[in-house]
Amino acid sequence: MKRTATAREGWLLPYLRKNVLLFSVVFILGVFAVACAAAMMYTSGYLISRSALKPENILMVYVPIVLVRVFGFGKAVLQYTERLVSHDVVLRVIGQMRERLYDRLEPHAATGGRSFQTGTILGLLAEDIEQLQNMYLRFLLPMLTGLLLFGIGIALLGRLDTIFALQMGLYTGFMAFGAPCVVLWRTLGRQVEWKKARSRSYRKLTDALFGMTDWKLSGRVSALVQELNDRERAAAQLYRSVQRSEWRLSLLTQVLGGGAIAAFTIWSGGMATQGRIEATAIAAYALVAFPLLDALIRAGHSVTALPEYRESLIRLQDTEQAYSPLAPTKAATAESAGSEQTASWEVEDHYQLEVQDGSFKYPDSQIWAVQNIHLHIAPASKVAILGRSGSGKSTILKLMQGLLHPTSGTVLINGQPIRSPGPPAHLFSTLNQAPYLFDTTVANNIRMAKPGASDADIQRVTRMVGLHEQIQALPDGYTTLMQEAGSRFSGGEQRRLALARVLLQDHPIVILDEPAAGLDPWTEQALIATIMDVLRHKTLIWVTHHLRGMEQMDEIIFMEQGRIRVRGTHRALLESDERYRSLYRLDRPFSY
Numbered sequence: 001m002k003r004t005a006t007a008r009e010g011w012l013l014p015y016l017r018k019n020v021l022l023f024s025v026v027f028i029l030g031v032f033a034v035a036c037a038a039a040m041m042y043t044s045g046y047l048i049s050r051s052a053l054k055p056e057n058i059l060m061v062y063v064p065i066v067l068v069r070v071f072g073f074g075k076a077v078l079q080y081t082e083r084l085v086s087h088d089v090v091l092r093v094i095g096q097m098r099e100r101l102y103d104r105l106e107p108h109a110a111t112g113g114r115s116f117q118t119g120t121i122l123g124l125l126a127e128d129i130e131q132l133q134n135m136y137l138r139f140l141l142p143m144l145t146g147l148l149l150f151g152i153g154i155a156l157l158g159r160l161d162t163i164f165a166l167q168m169g170l171y172t173g174f175m176a177f178g179a180p181c182v183v184l185w186r187t188l189g190r191q192v193e194w195k196k197a198r199s200r201s202y203r204k205l206t207d208a209l210f211g212m213t214d215w216k217l218s219g220r221v222s223a224l225v226q227e228l229n230d231r232e233r234a235a236a237q238l239y240r241s242v243q244r245s246e247w248r249l250s251l252l253t254q255v256l257g258g259g260a261i262a263a264f265t266i267w268s269g270g271m272a273t274q275g276r277i278e279a280t281a282i283a284a285y286a287l288v289a290f291p292l293l294d295a296l297i298r299a300g301h302s303v304t305a306l307p308e309y310r311e312s313l314i315r316l317q318d319t320e321q322a323y324s325p326l327a328p329t330k331a332a333t334a335e336s337a338g339s340e341q342t343a344s345w346e347v348e349d350h351y352q353l354e355v356q357d358g359s360f361k362y363p364d365s366q367i368w369a370v371q372n373i374h375l376h377i378a379p380a381s382k383v384a385i386l387g388r389s390g391s392g393k394s395t396i397l398k399l400m401q402g403l404l405h406p407t408s409g410t411v412l413i414n415g416q417p418i419r420s421p422g423p424p425a426h427l428f429s430t431l432n433q434a435p436y437l438f439d440t441t442v443a444n445n446i447r448m449a450k451p452g453a454s455d456a457d458i459q460r461v462t463r464m465v466g467l468h469e470q471i472q473a474l475p476d477g478y479t480t481l482m483q484e485a486g487s488r489f490s491g492g493e494q495r496r497l498a499l500a501r502v503l504l505q506d507h508p509i510v511i512l513d514e515p516a517a518g519l520d521p522w523t524e525q526a527l528i529a530t531i532m533d534v535l536r537h538k539t540l541i542w543v544t545h546h547l548r549g550m551e552q553m554d555e556i557i558f559m560e561q562g563r564i565r566v567r568g569t570h571r572a573l574l575e576s577d578e579r580y581r582s583l584y585r586l587d588r589p590f591s592y
């Protein structure tokens with residue numbers, strides 16, 4: 001519920017609200033730091049003028065001397081503290097944002113995800129969220145400080161000379177905000193284009209890295225490098241053009257700032273001539289403008305980066321939406337409305353999965369991915385889902401895990417309809433054909449499934465999957481480094497290590513997504529035998545194209561174009577279904 005509200009409010013407000021106290025402290029520190037700088041310049045100006053009048057006694061300028069030191073010291077301390085607190089709070093916020101995005105993406109990673117583009121995701125996690133850090137540090141906080149000081153400065157000046165205050169208000173207002181807005185308007189298109197080019201570059205680069213072997217085999221690496229270079233160059237050209245506009249803006253504001261100082265000096269000279277201020281205050285008025293104008297210019301400049309922040313925000317919101325579980329059916333929503341009782345899967349040990357007349361259509365598709373599915377998977381039962389590519393096997397898995405919600409019909413766990421954000425992650429483990437082994441020790445690779453697991457726990461599961469002796473024989477036993485992507489282990493051994501992870505996790509339902517694909521028949525047979533043996537007490541849902549091991553399943557479901565074509569035990573299907581029989585013959589030519 002809380003998560004949904006956060007998603008609705010976007011990526012800025014919830015974090016501002018959550019850390020309002022710390023943000024207020026940063027804002028107050030920022031204002032006081034500039035105020036201290038202004039006070040130091042004012043007293044310095046006064047001190048210079050007073051000293052020029054040759055005071056008879058040093059004691060006559062003693063107080064301004066002390067004040068200059070106090071303000072100078074105060075400014076440094078306040079600025080340092082403001083940086084410290086602001087970075088602390090912003091880094092916390094960035095951490096929370098990355099966690100939020102990760103939570104959204106993680107469930108989809110387990111099942112392959114929807115249009116999962118690693119480059120886009122890396123770009124989001126690294127660059128876009130980083131941009132939002134700047135949004136707080138370089139835009140929001142300086143802008144608030146700048147506006148407040150601008151208001152106070154003009155109001156104080158207005159007490160001395162209303163006309164001059166109005167003129168300066170308009171002049172500095174144009175300098176600080178008007179000129180950057182003009183530059184923003186002129187560079188808007190190029191900024192958006194640059195941001196998109198960067199994002200495309202990220203995508204292309206990660207795509208190229210993943211397919212590097214194929215690029216090498218096709219002998220086209222130099223063409224790829226050339227294309228990547230061209231993209232980078234085009235993006236850099238756009239960036240340079242935006243930068244040039246910003247440098248011009250910088251020059252313009254510095255010149256206008258110089259004009260403001262000159263105007264102040266002339267005005268304060270006039271005021272002193274009229275006897276409305278002391279002559280010693282002329283320099284003070286001229287100097288006090290420096291830090292104030294500086295804060296104002298910084299605030300104004302931050303406006304030019306707004307399109308970048310906006311692009312990052314849009315991309316984050318789009319990704320969050322694309323990876324959120326799709327809206328539950330009206331029936332499921334009505335059933336769950338107002339019921340705050342604990343879902344039964346949170347309290348029971350045995351899990352029963354049901355799909356009642358489930359159908360699903362992807363939002364951008366005209367055809368049903370699955371239609372009128374009825375399934376009942378009892379605790380510890382073994383069910384295989386077979387079918388050609390595109391027949392709807394993965395969609396059923398996603399429906400059962402709550403990653404998708406049926407367009408019509410219901411999915412239940414222990415009699416409770418699954419509703420957003422889906423059943424807890426500790427219900428399902430997945431064993432697939434490409435487990436990733438990280439470049440750390442063998443023990444750590446297994447322990448990642450359950451971070452607190454002891455060495456004895458790890459050895460128990462490696463014994464179960466038949467790898468203990470082999471691991472012990474490695475140069476450093478369980479602390480041997482895995483080497484890149486587990487290259488010291490064969491394909492079959494890598495799957496066994498992944499099976500050890502699944503055993504350590506000890507979740508009640510295990511999804512086997514072609515875990516033996518690509519292995520030779522003997523290794524495949526041995527692996528399947530181990531899987532069936534060590535996971536015999538768990539619910540198994542096995543998605544496969546092959547029929548090896550089907551004898552051991554309680555039910556085989558044969559999918560075709562999103563529907564269940566036939567179902568039954570291996571023996572029953574062999575007897576009754578010609579298609580299944582011929583497939584079995586093809587798959588296992590020597591055993592039938």
Ligand SMILES: Nc1ncnc2c1ncn2[C@@H]1O[C@H](COP(=O)(O)OP(=O)(O)OP(=O)(O)O)[C@@H](O)[C@H]1O
Pocket residue numbers: 114115362363364365368369370387388389390391392393394395396
């Ligand atoms: N994100 C998506 N958007 C639109 N259509 C989709 C999407 N994912 C799958 N489909 C379509 O839904 C149907 C079922 O796809 P699904 O991935 O469930 O099949 P599958 O049996 O798991 O295939 P495979 O064995 O190749 O993984 C297919 O027609 C597929 O094109």
